[in-house]
Amino acid sequence: MIPIAFDNSYVRLPQRFYAAVAPTTVSAPRLIRLNAPLASELGLDLDWLKDPEGVAMLSGNGVPAGAAPIATAYAGHQFGGFSPQLGDGRAILLGELVDRHGRRQDLQLKGAGPTPFSRRGDGRAALGPVLREYIVSEAMAALGVPTTRALAAVLTGEAVRRETLLPGAVLTRVASSHIRIGTFQFFAARGDAEALRLLADHVIARHYPACTGDGRYLALLEAVIAAQAALVAQWMTIGFIHGVMNTDNMSVAGETIDYGPCAFMDTYHPTTVFSAIDEHGRYAFGNQPPIARWNLARFAEALLPLLADDQDEAVSIAQHALSQFDPQFQAGLTAGFRRKLGLATEEAEDVELIKALLETMQRGEADFTLVFRRLSEAAGQADSAAACRSLFANPAEFDAWEGRWRQRLSREPASAKARQDAMLRANPLFIPRNHLVEAAIQAAVERDDFTPFETLLGVLAKPFEAQPGREDHARPPAAHERVMATFCGT
Template sequence: MTVHFPFQNSYAALPDNFFARVAPTPVAAPRLIKLNRPLAVELGLDPDQLETPEGAEILAGKTVPAGADPIAMAYAGHQFGQFVPQLGDGRAILLGEVVDINGVRRDIQLKGSGPTPFSRRGDGRAALGPVLREYIVSEAMHALGIPTTRSLAAVVTGEQVFRETALPGAVLTRIATSHIRVGTFQYFAARRDIEAIRRLADHVIARHYPELTGRERPYHALLEAVIARQAALVARWLDIGFIHGVMNTDNTSVSGETIDYGPCAFMDAYNPATVFSSIDEMGRYAFANQPRIALWNLTRFAECLLPLFSDDQAQAIKDAEGALDSFAEAFSNAYQAGLRRKLGLFTAGEDDPALAQALLEAMTSGQADFTLTFRRLGEAAGDGNDAPVRTLFQDPAGFDEWVPRWRQRLALEPQTPDQRRSAMHATNPAYIPRNHRIEAVISAAIQNDDFAPFEELITVLAHPYRDQPVYAAYAEPPQPEERVLQTFCGT
């Protein structure tokens, strides 16, 4: 039985300076840890075939399937504000593209599949821990309804990789609507290759924004469309307490998907200044900074497109600034709408932003868990009992002051308590991939080759908005000794 991938490789048909053709490096003894069977079916693949030894070899990069055209994509990027003119896929190889059962073109990429011309003296490999983290968090984000890359499979290679110590090697099969980044445009802008920028922009329009084809100003419309998607995406991040951790321009997808889960994390106790990433020493990518950084990254994208707007640079800049000015309102509208939903409000009131902000400030001073506070507010909206929410606040004074205002605002809405609770539970998850749970999964896998905790966590997170009494402990925040204060990049 041969594993079949119906590849249609449009990016590999672009000029050679867009990528480097390179095959994955074979590994010693690939073993499939996890196959995302529903995603395989969605992609038009046969999960039974992928679970064979031949399938494991393909998913580990040991065998290249028929029809693949393996490439490492070229891109540049601002990393913590510093521009690097050449980055590229240093440990990832795009096998090819398939058109899924819904007619959507998707990349199939192997992450950790060996060195490429962009590896910059790196080994091109991935350790097991970061592979498990990305699988868990990306699939949790999908279940939460956040646009994201997906994880098709995780494979151990039978080899070790060396970071601070020797670790089991692994490969993640990542799925994306594309892997084109703001940094991809920056790569060609740094080389003043306007024709390549135009070719890339046309490809992105055809692939992600076909409704813009034929517009009088298609590239200006492209900038506006990417701004709108990023504004909506980052608003969703804030609404679920997600911190990307490394919002470099090379980690900003023009499709509007969350991409590159390195030192990412979900907040436990709410604090807008929260930083987990060990490499973000100045808090550039702190939780509350994410909208500002998104706009900064989009400004770099706009700079790349300037030559396509007009031969008159002043006019081109004016056009770009006009588009960028739309970000603040688009983000605010999306974010405030999300907060209203989280509070059980179905209509927009003038004082709603202040009501939401007052709760967030009370949560900060009271060190209340972000996810549990909103989940229990849903229960309180249904049964009128505020006590279970109040217990989450180490200092409940702010909550005590806030809750009568919330009750007064709820009284203006026509929904029944049960309707309100159901709506709030549909937007406030019970389960998120908490850092201490992820670390426990990684520890069991690395130390004992035990993937049962990984499987159980994946099972729980597949239904984040559903009460699961048998897994109730997964909704609880960490005990003080369990808290994870830093997360690390997987390179």
């Protein structure tokens, strides 16, 4: 077997951080997708990954030399309720490697069989959720959003039972780490201050090496707050809805992780929810910023023993750090929408201009992605926003807003051409629209046809480029194509 240069730092932590467990073998592994560019970044041999030995690793049938397969321990708040022990119930971390850019990366098999944390689950993954995570995580990467990545998808040749029998699959996920807010909560719930310190030092060394000295744990808290504020601001500017923002689904590395019932908005509305398990809209599009802040407060609570010996002092320190989330998020959000509207300079009324557009989009039932793309196309001309105007049920209201926007653009120093080019780089034409994702999944699950999956991945790899012949991948769903609910993979 061609060696992989594993360097497994997490297993050097005490054994209470994880459970050693080998993947469960499958009967007939079949490679259905390999991410060649990502494999190259990781320094992995593409030909070997396609060979039987490589497919054996990607399916869990073979553990390569140097790997140290584990399931990590963590806790978490799920829809507001605390579970003191969750952990990797169907994911096994094979090990860590350092990629060609010097970045440490986890190599994890999702759907690799039961672990000590499976909680009576089968530890397996169905093909549909594996394809959804592959599609959306790679789309997010192409859109420039910090995210876990998909290296490979493998059919197992075995069925898994959910509501019905479904084809089983394994996803190979790549992440800068799989350490979550819930990982800190796991040890805080047990009063294990030593483990909290070890974990915090590990995260600092791995993700935030600039956090040094006696104040390093406060600096860690502030760094994670800033990373999450920036991440959620990016989500909001592309219409992404995570769907299950539990504390065990928030990475301390600031990457988007765990693509379950996630979705992108079509028609703009801040209360949009797709997740079938989010019955009360806790994780609706517009609720994502306060939920992120709430989750970060749980992170701060876990860190209290490291912030100060005196409890009251530690709470005060944490509260001050958390107070920075809102202004950091708002600054990131405003900057993102300024770029989308072609505004390179800053004026005080920009926030109101952005808000007015979103409100007009909501009342006019306009498509979030296409509004900004059509504005990009109109930005190079003084009086040609007809394609954007047609997206609104209330075009006269859009006309009034457009007048304000044109007036604001007149005060920008850039040329119309430069502004349009910048906007086209900020506003995607293609996103993983729910109906296209579902169509790709349906074709694969029901007919073993992966052509729509491959086509969609190809389109989403270049989200900002016009792609002749792929116009259908940019249009919103027709009424009969709308996807009203998305589902978790367990």
